[in-house]
Amino acid sequence: MDGEPLQGVRVVVSRDGDRVGTATSGPDGGWRLALPGDGAYEATLDQASLPEGVAVRDAERATLPFTVSSGQQRTLVFSFGDEPAAVSYLRRMAQAAVNGIKFGLIIAMTAIGLSLVYGTTRLVNFAHGDMVTFGAMVALLLNTSGPSLQLIPAGVVAVASGAALGAGMESGLWRPLRRRRTGLIQLLVISIGLAMILRHVILLIMGGRPRPYHDYTVQAPVRLGPVLTTPRDLVVIAVSTVVLVGIGLLLLRTRIGRAMRAVADNRDLAASSGVDVQRVILFVWAMAGALAALGGVLLGVVENVEWLMGFRALLLMFAAVILGGLGTAFGAMAGGIVVGLATEISTIFQPSELKTMWALIAMVVVLLVRPQGILGRRERIG
């Protein structure tokens, strides 16, 4: 209470209804328990053991389900007492905003590639989400099996392989298809087939269970003003911000960046001004693959690595890209952050299982009132 640790509180851990062990909190309010093996467990707080005048904040959260695999630690937090309503509301709002910015930056990073590929080739790439999963999986394999690389070098390799995947798909598939003058609707359906292949190859390689990285899984939370966060999440926010600013500078200041924007803006005009359009498109694909892979690694750090993670993120990327204006890089960044904030802030008022719904509804509303998106221009939507 009031930040005071609670001592002598009993927690019972069970699996499939069978009691596995009991732990009692120490003078720091913490407790630990070793578990017999992999599986899904439930931890129940013995409310009779609480001191006088202390109650669990939310009776439904007195039992917390969790899963654990061998060699892994899990942190469970029970919340006590009721905070004054206004403070609690502001605090939850701030907490949701920080979570939303973290999530939104990751979505923004992955959405830039989707938007630039669309801008330069007019292809809505349904396989983009699985390029996100691909990056997360490469880092996972390097980190938890085989060479057991630390996550940072593993992430660097993942980003490089993401770039290689993007460039490989462009030169091995999309460029030849454009040469054959394949229709855009055909290309779109082909990207769905490609997405199914990528997704299920990933499923074959890493299995259906969500898996965490070895590094940075358990961290003591730090308090920043009203917000509880972890050093890991702060690093994720910092890395995403630096990358987004870097991409912004690349697009505004460098020759290749200007060429990318020129091709996205008007391909024929760019070609007739001497821009090598095919080279620019190859570069866009490599960058899209690298950003998708980095986004996947960061998403895997804050959540878990799972074969469907990219497909789930894809719908939010679509929302981000349409919110910001299809085909623009800066629109995708703005849209991503709006989507992140909208999903997380909705959890204050609505069940969190519906949080992606609000981002998708925001997308439909934007299409109704301003179909070119927040930063888009009218002529793009034909």
Add this chain to the structure above:
Amino acid sequence: MKLSRPRPVMLVWAGVLLVVLGVIALSPLDGQRILREAVRTATGGNAAVYALAAIGLNIHFGYTGLLNFGHVGFMLVGAYGLAITVSTLGAPLWAGVLVGLAASLVLALLLGGPTLRLRADYLAIVTIAGAEILRHVTRSGPATDVTGGVFGLTGYARGFDRINPLPGGRYGFWVVDYSARQLWPVLVGWGLVLLASLLVFMLTRSPWGRVLRGIREDEDAVRSIGKNAYSYKMQSLVLGGMLGGIAGMIWVVQLGSIDPDAFLPMVTFFTYTIVILGGPATVVGPVVGAVVFWFVVQGFDTAIREASTSGYVPAFLGGPEAVGALRFLLVGAGLMLLMIYRPEGMFGNRREMQLDVG
């Protein structure tokens, strides 16, 4: 460009089928079992459901050029419209069917309203998102009282079983064998496929159908002769969507219980593969496509399982998760290769499938 002579398409495909059967028969696996499973699935109720859904999607994608990537959403609202009306509200079956049809009509208006004036790829994004929103809402906690949440609903098919006119006993032909109770929804499913095909046959030969094809080829040209393209596209979306709703209803009537996680985006992608395999903008395409698709997919599944139990492929490829993944890999690769090398499918016309986003 030289126009190719009309080929005896049926003969070519009959030859392909013979080769496939020959390979199965000569392989060291239990060919009879593979064939039996494949035929059972390809003629069963599930194939009828996909054929119906594909007929609806063919109106969107094949005839009008609409990119509906949320077809499973129409199946979901049809199925849940029926199940909720009958199970939750206790109304009779016919009322459930009407609600299911009305729900798919409303969904078409909602999805089409904001997107049909925009370029084709906007509809793709909004429909896939719409179908996922619907699935998340039906399985969410707050909706449990109405939809049964993740547990779903049961008992809505009793009225359907009660009007079963078939006398009891077993019905078998060649390798398939049904009880009267199982055969009834299968027959109704294929009956509806026949009716829907007739409807499409008549509609697409009408002036209305010609306007749809015109929109697919060049929307501006259709507009310039004074047709309201938006209204025609909406009519196409509604009609195909309601066929999707009917497919959803007959699907859950066959299953006997409804579960939100049956309505995954993958159902839409399977339906796309079926439409393209059979031949977009053809009447028989979706039906033949559904039969061939399930014959190949089920035959492949069974062959992989057989091969892994008899040690021809590593055991890890024979587990349920891996067989599932391999099935999706096969469909994904099939979809890609068809779209690249044969976008007109088995019976279509290639010149009708050079589509651009208008």
